[in-house]
Amino acid sequence: MTALAASYEAKRQDGEIIDVLVKSSAVIYKGALVVDKGTGYAEPGADGASYIFLGVAVESVTGGATDGAKSVRVNKTGVFQYAKASAAQNDLTVAMFIHDDQTVGTSATNSVACGYCVGIVDSSHIKLRIDGYAK
Numbered sequence: 001m002t003a004l005a006a007s008y009e010a011k012r013q014d015g016e017i018i019d020v021l022v023k024s025s026a027v028i029y030k031g032a033l034v035v036d037k038g039t040g041y042a043e044p045g046a047d048g049a050s051y052i053f054l055g056v057a058v059e060s061v062t063g064g065a066t067d068g069a070k071s072v073r074v075n076k077t078g079v080f081q082y083a084k085a086s087a088a089q090n091d092l093t094v095a096m097f098i099h100d101d102q103t104v105g106t107s108a109t110n111s112v113a114c115g116y117c118v119g120i121v122d123s124s125h126i127k128l129r130i131d132g133y134a135k
Contacts, residue, residue: 015076016075016077016078017075017076018055018074019071019073020034020036020042020054020055020074021067021070021071022042022063022064022067022069022071022072023041023043023067024063024064024065024066024067024069025063026042026044026061026062026063027063028042028043028057028061028062028101029044029057030058030059030060031056031057031102032044032045032056032101033045033053033056033082033098033100034053034054034056034057034074035051035052035054035098035112036052036054036135037051038051041067041068042072042074045102045112045114046098046100046101046112047097047098047099047108047109048110050110051110051112053098053112053113053130053133053134054074054134054135055074055075055130056074056075056078056080057073057074058072058074059072075134076130076131076134077130077131077134078129079118079119079127079128079129080127080128081121081125081126082096082102082104082128083103083104084103084104084106084124084126085103085105085124086123087121087122087124087125087126088120089120091106091120093116093117094106094117095113095116096113096115096116096117096126097111097112097113097114098112098114104128113133114128114130114133115131115133116133
């Protein structure tokens, strides 16, 4: 491609919610932490080597007959409530890592970072800010 020689409409979108293509076998529920397991497609959150956090599912979707046949909208910013074992006040401001599509912790085998704690709901739930963590 060559450099612009005239004005260009870049078709800006807000970017807080984007569409991501879904892996054919994936079942993603509304509110789930969503990852890319290295395939380029959205799948439910899990702790795996080289997994990348994509965001939080806005809706539920089941993958189609082929990879990318369906898409899911994901939040890239915001604060969400998730399960965390032994949540305590000293978790405040601490980085959180994905355990599964609804559970986070202060450590995980593969360290798939998904945000940081901004509030303690009770002994088993926190408020998670994902801004800057969703790729």
